[in-house]
Amino acid sequence: xxxxxxxxxxxxxxxxxxxxxxxxxxxxxxxxxxxxxxxxxxxxxxxxxxxxxxxxxxxxxxxxxxxxxxxxxxxxxxxxxxxxxxxxxxxxxxxxxxxxxxxxxxxxxxxxxxxxxxxxxxxxxxxxxxxxxxxxxxxx
Ligand SMILES: [Zn+2]
Numbered sequence: 465x466x467x468x469x470x471x472x473x474x475x476x477x478x479x480x481x482x483x484x485x486x487x488x489x490x491x492x493x494x495x496x497x498x499x500x501x502x503x504x505x506x507x508x509x510x511x512x513x514x515x516x517x518x519x520x521x522x523x524x525x526x527x528x529x530x531x532x533x534x535x536x537x538x539x540x541x542x543x544x545x546x547x548x549x550x551x552x553x554x555x556x557x558x559x560x561x562x563x564x565x566x567x568x569x570x571x572x573x574x575x576x577x578x579x580x581x582x583x584x585x586x587x588x589x590x591x592x593x594x595x596x597x598x599x600x601x602x603x604x
Contacts, residue, residue: 475546476593482510485524490594495527495584508562529584531556570599
């Protein structure tokens with residue numbers, strides 16, 4: 465074990481055949497989305513059939529990684545050994561329109577504002593995986 469290994473390592477995501485592209489994107493540092501190839505509606509979480517037009521045609525698209533905060537929560541109990549205490553759960557609205565569940569990082573609860581601009585980043589997990597996280601967007 466190297467010094468760079470965190471004391472708590474998150475478990476690897478285990479997705480389905482439909483979401484494999486999403487988790488592979490996380491390992492490459494790219495947020496991916498699934499879109500209906502017939503009507504263009506976004507599907508999140510990824511699934512076999514479009515809920516709008518029932519098409520099974522789909523395309524996998526790179527997303528901007530930009531989002532705004534829709535809601536958040538700070539779990540208190542029970543503590544989970546695979547998460548550092550004090551983590552925040554966030555629901556974010558992606559720039560492309562999907563709402564996504566993730567974690568909110570690099571911000572104290574006192575500084576959080578609903579609607580604040582966020583950006584995605586990725587953290588490694590066990591088994592060589594990666595998961596998406598969000599943090600306040602840096603001014604560019
Ligand atoms: Zn559709």
